[in-house]
Amino acid sequence: MADVLAPRPSTPWVLSSPALLLFIGILLVPLGLTALLSFNVFDGMRGIQPSYTLHNYVEILTDSYYHQIFIRTGLMALGVTALCVLLGVPETLILARMQAPWRGLFLVVILGPLLISVVVRTLGWSILLGSQGMVNTALQRLGIVDEPVRFLFSMLGVVIALTHVFVPFMVIAVWSALQKLDPQVEHAGRSLGATASTSFRRVVFPQLLPGVLSGSIIVFALAASAFATPSIIGGRRVKVVATATYDEFLNSMNWPLGAAIAVLLLIANVVIIVGCNRMLERRFKQVFAS
Amino acid sequence: MKAEIGKNGWLALLYHTFFVIFIVAPLIVVALVSFTDKDYISLPFDGASFRWFVAILNTPDIIDAFWLSIWLGLGSATIASALALPGAIAIARHRFRGRETLTAFLMSPLMIPHIVMGVAFLRFFSLAGWSGSFTALMLTHAVIVLPYSLRLTLAALIGMDRDAEMAAMSLGASRLTTFRRVLLPLIMPGVAGGWMLAFIQSFDEVTMTIFVATPGTTTLPVAIYHRISQITDPLVASISTVLIVGTLILMVLLDRVVGLDRVLIGKK
Numbered sequence: 234m235a236d237v238l239a240p241r242p243s244t245p246w247v248l249s250s251p252a253l254l255l256f257i258g259i260l261l262v263p264l265g266l267t268a269l270l271s272f273n274v275f276d277g278m279r280g281i282q283p284s285y286t287l288h289n290y291v292e293i294l295t296d297s298y299y300h301q302i303f304i305r306t307g308l309m310a311l312g313v314t315a316l317c318v319l320l321g322v323p324e325t326l327i328l329a330r331m332q333a334p335w336r337g338l339f340l341v342v343i344l345g346p347l348l349i350s351v352v353v354r355t356l357g358w359s360i361l362l363g364s365q366g367m368v369n370t371a372l373q374r375l376g377i378v379d380e381p382v383r384f385l386f387s388m389l390g391v392v393i394a395l396t397h398v399f400v401p402f403m404v405i406a407v408w409s410a411l412q413k414l415d416p417q418v419e420h421a422g423r424s425l426g427a428t429a430s431t432s433f434r435r436v437v438f439p440q441l442l443p444g445v446l447s448g449s450i451i452v453f454a455l456a457a458s459a460f461a462t463p464s465i466i467g468g469r470r471v472k473v474v475a476t477a478t479y480d481e482f483l484n485s486m487n488w489p490l491g492a493a494i495a496v497l498l499l500i501a502n503v504v505i506i507v508g509c510n511r512m513l514e515r516r517f518k519q520v521f522a523s
Numbered sequence: 524m525k526a527e528i529g530k531n532g533w534l535a536l537l538y539h540t541f542f543v544i545f546i547v548a549p550l551i552v553v554a555l556v557s558f559t560d561k562d563y564i565s566l567p568f569d570g571a572s573f574r575w576f577v578a579i580l581n582t583p584d585i586i587d588a589f590w591l592s593i594w595l596g597l598g599s600a601t602i603a604s605a606l607a608l609p610g611a612i613a614i615a616r617h618r619f620r621g622r623e624t625l626t627a628f629l630m631s632p633l634m635i636p637h638i639v640m641g642v643a644f645l646r647f648f649s650l651a652g653w654s655g656s657f658t659a660l661m662l663t664h665a666v667i668v669l670p671y672s673l674r675l676t677l678a679a680l681i682g683m684d685r686d687a688e689m690a691a692m693s694l695g696a697s698r699l700t701t702f703r704r705v706l707l708p709l710i711m712p713g714v715a716g717g718w719m720l721a722f723i724q725s726f727d728e729v730t731m732t733i734f735v736a737t738p739g740t741t742t743l744p745v746a747i748y749h750r751i752s753q754i755t756d757p758l759v760a761s762i763s764t765v766l767i768v769g770t771l772i773l774m775v776l777l778d779r780v781v782g783l784d785r786v787l788i789g790k791k
Contacts, residue, residue, distance in 0.1 A: 242619060244613070244617065245614070245617040245622070245625075246613070248609040248612055248617075249609065249610040249613040249614070249625055251605075251609065251610075252606040252607060252609070252610040252629055253610075253625070253628075253629075255602075255665065255666060255669075256629065256631075256666060259644075259647075259663055259666045260632065260640075262647065263640075263643035263644055263646065263647035264635075264639075264643045266643065266646050266647055267639075267647075270646050320542065320545070323535075323538060324538070324539065324542045327531055327536075327538065327539045328539075330530060330531050330535075331531065339539075340784065340787075341774070341783055341784075341787075342543060342546065342547065343543070343546055344783075344787040344788070345770075345771075345774055345783075345787075346546060348723050348727070348773070348774060349550065349727070349766070349767055349770045350726075350727040350747075350763075350766055350770075351727065351729065352729055352744045352747050352748050352751065352763075353550075353747070353766050353767060354549055354550070355751075356549075356747075356751055356759060356760065356763055357550055357552050357553045357763075358549050359751070359755060360552050360553065360564055360755065360760070361552055363564075367552065394549075397545065397546065397549060400546075401787075405787065405788050408788060409788065454636075457636075458636030458637070458638055458639070459730075460637070460638050460730040461729050461730060461748060464748075464752070465751055465752065474638075475636070475638040475730070478638055478642060479638070479733070479734075482642060482645065482734065491642060495636075495638065496639075498638065498639060499635060499636060499639045502634070502635075502636055503634065506634055
């Protein structure tokens with residue numbers, strides 16, 4: 234390719250060096266220091282000691298208290314992911330079938346909240362889900378429940394609020410997959426005599442699957458490391474990895490242990506994202522290639 | 524008769540209605556309760572007032588946090604955009620060893636949980652003696668928002684037509700002139716959109732910032748978070764309403780500059 238800006242091979246590195254330097258200094262170094270910190274000995278009386286140990290990791294990996302936190306976080310993220318698939322996928326299909334002005338309008342209504350602070354959105358849910366809140370009032374008026382449902386300081390409320398926070402990512406992923414899909418294929422299926430449901434099941438859905446799965450990876454990873462929503466809606470009763478890390482750092486002041494939790498969260502996150510993406514690409518090579 | 528292809532039935536529209544209610548309900552309820560005239564969270568239908576909006580003006584720590592967040596967003600979005608532009612040119616225009624790794628590295632803040640970055644920056648700041656430094660906070664925000672700016676700038680560079688650039692060069696314009704007079708104006712919508720998205724991401728960031736915020740460097744989302752953790756009063760609702768309205772205005776601006784679908788979905 235003829236290059237207008239410069240032909241020298243060092244040029245791209247010169248151009249990217251400012252960003253690269255910032256990232257090495259303000260991202261790589263702090264992450265390295267945190268990894269190092271996670272091996273530091275911690276003494277309740279004297280704080281962080283200059284000697285190193287595997288004790289922090291051993292404690293997290295053997296203590297059932299931390300197992301519970303990791304399992305709870307995994308289940309919460311799975312629940313949020315499942316709800317995002319159940320709610321987001323049909324809605325994206327409906328959006329795709331809408332006509333010009335409505336489609337753009339509702340796409341903005343559904344994706345726009347991504348730009349609004351998660352603290353604000355969580356506040357909305359904590360008002361809605363209170364025992365005197367609108368959701369409980371409605372459920373009782375409709376006679377669905379007699380007693381107010383306990384949403385706040387419970388996993389149920391956290392999962393509902395997180396689903397609201399992350400469902401736009403699912404819509405984006407499925408929407409992108411839909412854009413690649415040729416509508417003629419559905420027509421072909423129908424004109425060859427398939428019913429609407431068969432053509433959806435056999436023709437449309439298999440092509441959407443990569444989008445659904447990549448959306449699920451994003452939602453799962455984000456939900457597993459979410460902090461503000463589990464902290465505000467769940468409080469101390471629903472402790473997850475992110476809130477446990479926060480407590481170790483700012484309440485117990487056991488930084489090495491908190492750093493070890495953070496390192497494990499980062500490793501789990503990268504393994505899940507990279508692993509699932511690899512699997513996806515292998516499984517759906519033909520879809521991604523097209 | 525077969526159902527028509529490409530049309531939503533009434534069941535689909537009913538589902539759609541519930542979905543949209545689910546999405547907007549928490550935002551609408553925040554806006555509604557902020558107009559109450561009571562001292563506690565309640566709907567304003569039996570008494571509305573602006574008193575909780577006036578109350579914001581009498582809460583200096585919120586006003587301070589608001590301005591800090593504004594400056595932080597302006598500074599970090601500008602740094603991120605200024606660094607992302609040459610980086611994006613390198614990635615879009617050159618084929619070199621390590622190109623994929625460089626791209627992955629500059630995009631990595633999207634994949635690293637913010638809680639992990641919070642921990643890392645807290646440790647880093649305390650070792651470097653940067654606790655409470657606004658500049659340090661701004662640099663960390665620049666790292667977090669750079670991927671957004673890079674993504675939109677890259678998209679603009681890849682999508683643009685290079686004929687005008689070639690023409691300018693063949694007519695004798697220098698590389699700098701071509702960059703300034705031809706390339707930059709052509710990719711400006713992408714750069715501007717990236718800057719605005721970076722500003723919004725910085726302004727909204729809470730999970731990382733909460734670790735490094737000191738009394739002098741408390742951002743607005745962190746201040747709201749701490750307030751909500753203690754008490755949910757109509758004041759946090761009215762502050763949030765101001766934020767919602769502010770975001771809506773920015774969304775309209777973003778739509779004018781680059782198109783919201785491009786910003787939110789990434790491509791047309």
